[in-house]
Amino acid sequence: MPAGLYRALLTVAGAAVAIVLAVVISSVAISAAGASPLDAFAALFNFGETERQVVNGITTMVNRSVPLFIAGLAVAVGFRMNLFNIGVEGQYRLAAICAAWVGAQFTAPPLIQILVIIVVAAAVGGLYALIPAVMKVTRGVNEVIATIMLNYIAINLAAFLVRGPFTGERAAGQLTTSTPQIPESGWFPNLNWIFEMFGMPAPRGGGLWGFLLVAVLLGVGLWLLLERTRFGFDVKASGLNASAALASGVKPKKMVISAMVLSGAIAGLIGLPEILGDKHSFGSNFTPGLGFLGIAVALLGRNKPGGIAIAALLFGFLDRAQGPLQFADVPPSVITIMQGTIVLLVVIANEVTRRIALRREERRAARHLGANTPVEVTA
Amino acid sequence: GGSGNGGDTSASTASSGGTSSEASKSGLKVGLAFDVGGRGDKSFNDAAYAGLEKAKSELKADIKELSPAADGSNRGELLRQLADAGYNPIIGVGFAYGEDIKKAAEEYPDIQFAVVDSASNAPNVTGLLFAEEQGSYLAGVAAATKAKSGHVGFVGGVENDLIKKFEAGFVAGVKSVKADAKIDVKYLTPDGDFSGFKAPDKGKVAAEKMFQDGAEIVYHAAGDSGLGVFQAAAAAGKKAIGVDSDQRQTVKEADLQSVIMTSMLKRVDVAVFEFVKAFQGGAKGGSNTVYDLKVDGVGLSTTGGEIDDIKDKLDAAKKDIVDGKITVPAKP
Amino acid sequence: MTRVGKYHLALIGAAVLILMLSLVRTLSGQNDITSSGTFSAALLLAVPIGLAGLGGLWAERAGVTNIGLEGMMVLGTWFAGWAGYQWGFMAALVAGLVAGAVGGLLHAVATVSFGVDHIISGVAINLLGPGITRFLSEVLYKEGTGAAARGAGITTSPALSSQAPEVSLPLLSTGPDWLGSLENTHVFLLSDVAGILRGLTHEVNILVILAVLMLPLTFFVLWHTAFGLRLRSAGENPWAAESLGVNVYLIKYVAVVISGAFAGLGGVFLVFVSTKYVEGQTAGRGFIGLAAMIFGNWRPGGLAAGAALFGYADGLQLRSSGAVTSFFLFGALLLVLYVAARLRGMLAPGRPAELAARTAKDYTTLAASAVGAAILVWLWLTVDKLPNEFVFITPHVLTLLVLLVASQRLRMPTADGVRYRRGEQH
Amino acid sequence: MSSDTLAAARPAVELEGITKRFPGVVANRDIRITVEPGTVHAIVGENGAGKSTLMKILYGMQRPDEGTIRVNGEAVSFRTPSDAIAVGIGMVHQHFMLADNFTVLENIVLGAEPKKAGRLDFEAARARIRELGGSHGLHVDPDRLVEDLGVGDRQRVEILKVLYRGARILILDEPTAVLVPQEVEELFDNLRRLKADGLTVIFISHKLDEVLSIADAITVIRRGTTVASVNPQDVTARQLAELMVGSELPTPETRESTVTEHVALSVSHLTIEADGHRPLPKGVDLPAYVDKLRSEGRRLLLDDVSFEIHRGEILGIAGVEGNGQSELIEAIMGTRPSLGRVELDGADISAWSTLKRRESGIGYIPEDRHRQGLLLEASLWENRVLGHQTRPPAGPGFWLRRRAAKADTRRIVEEYDVRTPSVETLALALSGGNQQKLIVGREMSGEPTFLIAAHPTRGVDVGAQAAIWDHLRNARAAGLAVLLISADLDELIGLSDTLHVMYRGRLVAKLDPSDVTPQRLGGYMTGAITGAEEK
């Protein structure tokens, strides 16, 4: 069997075993809660009876996956260089509010309006990530502490902005604070036509977020950038061996800054699917926590765009079942337990299969080079 | 709990009676989506659930209640899942549902919706609003009357507009009694960081400072952080005012019970039940129902009898508000 | 520099700090800057951070990065609440500690036995902690259970059936309360010291004492015992340790389990303060603890300084928004001191002209410092109330500023976060 | 072991039929060795012959698949190093096994700590280390941090570690690889003393003359199995080498001079301060400034270093490690700020970035291939690109030209005889020698005008060594200027056209390689001979 295929099969087998184990563990928990694991898993896969329910279910899953995917990409860029950007959380929140506000200040043709919003989001995210990067390269401040602190600062800044300078008009009796509405030209067209193409009804209000396309492009672009360009090579080299990278002419400070800023710029886009596709403003019930989930998604996806996509879809798939599980009288926190166990077990399985594969490859290499032949004793 | 509300434990936590999927006798299927924290949070959500339970037992309704994910990202989805499962009416608990209810109401025009703490924004939506500022006004009157020194305090969990309503009413109430009163105000976290409702330690530190500075009574709208306020009051030998439910009953620690002079009640259970009942009677949405002093949707609890001696004064203030002689501001 | 020299330096530093705080308090009239209330709040807020940080310290000194402290802390809070409402505070302490330790054990199994990336395992535990506890609440605290009848809800446990005792220093901080009286005189320096001392000795929870004792204990165990040497060797060069017959796996297991136990203890402390488990009450303290540990250069003393700084700033901001603006004055004072020191250095006689460092950059720094001081004084004079959002972030901004200014050379354990496998040296 | 008298009668160590298989490799096959007590027993063999594996087995770090071990006549079976330590075996590893951030004392007592009332008894440990140091001539300050020690001191710490545990049988795996002759002599004195005390030493080295001077018995291992046991009196180094490889022994000699008039690299007044770089104050003359720094007692890592290298010249720098060689390289490569001027082909490159320097024709064979030369977890072709990101075959441009890079890597694999299954193989799967050949091939690509070769053959076996020397010589003949830094004095003397000695950051002597002996060179390197610059 070719080594590549063998390794791929082994990885898949490992992941499968891990997921089965995770299922077993959650089943025990579900039984302990006095519910039926079968019902629970039926709920996981049951997207509903009517076509409309199915479409809604799929849309929920994908819509959840899109920001998670982007968050995973943002975190992965840092990880590739051994930079731990915990600050994705703060970066995307600040970027989202600034982009939402800027987007509501003017009206332009849709393409331009959306483009401006995206650029602002990326710029704000990147700039906010620049702070820990500069602190690291000039003063040697550990980026983990800096980004943890900056997360809290970002939450407060966003709260200040949304209640102060960036606040929008509110209907009487409305208690949510939010930025002004983005004009319709800034709404990202949805992808409901995909369902319609298959003769299915369109999903719910916001529909299938069109930002999915941007996310896919971003994933492909990032893959190209990391795997096929000099910059990607420098990132990889810095991550694998910083001193070798330095000796080979890579500027570590420049790399820290560019990787961090790139990570932050991508992070800036995390909030946009929701804002452009659904809410059209940044408000106090903007989805938090995606930055932290992004860490899990990135690691589960092994910091590679393809893997991150799968991990994000898996998380989206599980998160979708929050409602259906409650219909089946199963505590929905089972989902979080499953996510945690899957992350842990999949990496354990990865580790085990990696060792098996390595062993096999060594054996092949040794065979290729010829066996140790006995030599004559000449003394 | 708490993204919507600074509430603590609810007075009316009904004992659970049978499974909620029990066949309905009336054909009435009521769906309810909780705010973050979910059912059993002994708070805002539980108050809503108590109303739902009542609808179940008294109106023979079939009920289903769902809790959102920890980050609240699937609020809209829960409403749709309830709608698709044939529930009508559907209630969203907490102002965070405002936008989602609006969208869902457009998609399901044949279903009646209600949203707690947010105004109606579609023909088939009923807004269930509370005049927290009016109840808080009374709390302010009580505090100012009881505090000899004229020094009182307010601890808010999260600095959002809902909690600011509590502050505004309270301040107005205090000032109405003693124009030169000193009122310390502290919030624990900014809008968007809901940990302020779950930080008894921070509540304790903030209230401690107020008591050390001479405050005699501190009113809290800080969810579970209120526990810290009660502890600080107990340690300082001073008083506190609870919120949402009658906390003198729901807080189980004896030493803390005695510091709770009164609580500002917010009858979410009543609002939910009344809405379901009205729906059964054929009412349609498109309007807001305001639960204010007039309908006793808000008010002060009297357990412990500590404010019985100033009942007249409170009743007078209440009457002035009900009669419209006083308009209580909703913003500080 | 000798050991003694270092201690003296630390003492002098502390003295200067108190002097400056006292000066700022007198100038600004913000008594909260050194009030006993602020310091007792600081202690209250610093302890869970410090305990989490100790957890991080034990794990990372043994070479295992522990980003899962938050999850372990969450486990600690839930089990402390669960055991505490049934059997009292001692049971809460034990249960929280054990729950955290079990979280640590999970981390150890994944990272040590299976060689999983430490960060991934930690992140998984951070997912699992809240997931498991929420699940347990949904099962054990739902309506109709005995716990619910005693006041439990899905987001809270019933109150602890007994409280951990609190102690004060006799005479000085209780009863006649001499320190308290002294503090209330608001005399320069004298009442500041009294306030600080009283804050640290008045009605202190025994768990606080225990936690504070853990710092010197950790220092003693890690730097003065054979076990500690072996533990640190696992974080510096596990292969060397292995070659000398040290059972590195065992050491790492023990260290990470202790790490989890400390994080759990941090959770227990939070429960003691709130007298019950409250969902979400850790609020990221595991991460702050980790930051405090890095801030403290992976040492107990530094960690204590980091936790104290954070706790103090948080306590001050919670107690008095007005006092926070005094930090402007404090900063201005620091800058003035800096400028004075530099000027003195430059003008001191007997220094070779070339080496007295008078490059353009030096002048720019000096000028910037002077202007900064002026701006800060102006801010202090004009700003009487910051928006609350800017008050909330005081501890975070301060931590960043201290890190920026104190250009300390952090040195983490060499093999921290490295996947170690027996027999595979590099 | 208490019974010294018994031990005297029986062999200290008997290895019989030891076989150890790793996935795909038989590292040891039916090894038989008998070590007499109170002797120095040398084991020699090519890279990868299985010496270290065998020693690890004897030290309990790995378990043999077959075979028996007898220590002092008794059969033993070790599960961990502690078992071996318990019967009096100690091992000094090929690569230092020291925690840099620990003190000497901490490193030594680790795992065998003296305790008093539950705490580590530092006083007792200090006393014992001093005593051991005194009785065996191994003096190191117990309270110094290991990271501040030079290699010689580190080696002594390693030996002290072993002695501290009361070992009677010492395993030394390539202890001399990083030592200069004087230090080697000191070490050997120590070993002779230990031997006189009745200790047994098992000694591994690639330096055969050393082996011949110290060993009482020699075992040759080839491809995992014992091929010969010889008496050092009966063999020459050349014969021994032929036993090891079965081929002619190469020499590093450079024949006729190819030095040209054209200056390729010129370095003037290069200076680096120990406590951080500060720019030169305006209007100050550099040599004067350096004098000032010196008079102020500041520590200088590089102290006013100047030299020129011509095309076709190999300039060797001798020196004990830690005397500024690394800093010199860093200054020339631009990875560390420095005072002074570096010119390449007449152009001042002092302000250039590392990348620009590499692009303009500086090649670099780093001293530590794992730290500075390779991405171990990347494929060979990616390692080929490292340092040449902006140049053919992968560059220039934004996109990496993968196919061209792979093709060129195949060329290097062929031309430099890198033994690898494919260019997609990860670098960590190659043995050290093959990794080094890849690096040499890479750095010779793209026609460099100047090459820094730091320890180009360290830890590489004789075959690979000869190949690398050939490549250096050929490039020199083609006009390459080479800065050679090496701890192998034969290599330095044999290859260099000019030889400088570096001591405490300064170039203290310029020697003619054609009439200098390693001993004299060692004298300069250790500061034993001073002044007298030979021109």
Ligand SMILES: Nc1ncnc2c1ncn2[C@@H]1O[C@H](COP(=O)(O)OP(=O)(O)OP(=O)(O)O)[C@@H](O)[C@H]1O
């Ligand atoms: N842990 C291991 N796993 C797999 N193979 C190994 C391992 N250790 C050693 N080997 C293999 O065993 C062979 C012998 O290695 P060993 O380190 O004993 O050689 P050596 O004689 O010490 O070489 P050198 O002179 O370079 O130190 C190596 O070529 C390698 O392929």
Ligand SMILES: Nc1ncnc2c1ncn2[C@@H]1O[C@H](COP(=O)(O)OP(=O)(O)OP(=O)(O)O)[C@@H](O)[C@H]1O
């Ligand atoms: N722990 C190990 N696991 C797997 N393979 C190993 C291990 N240790 C060594 N090897 C293999 O042994 C071979 C040679 O390793 P070894 O360390 O002896 O090289 P070397 O020639 O001594 O190089 P260096 O001088 O850099 O140590 C390589 O093929 C490597 O893959």
Ligand SMILES: [Mg+2]
């Ligand atoms: Mg080797």
Ligand SMILES: [Mg+2]
């Ligand atoms: Mg070896």
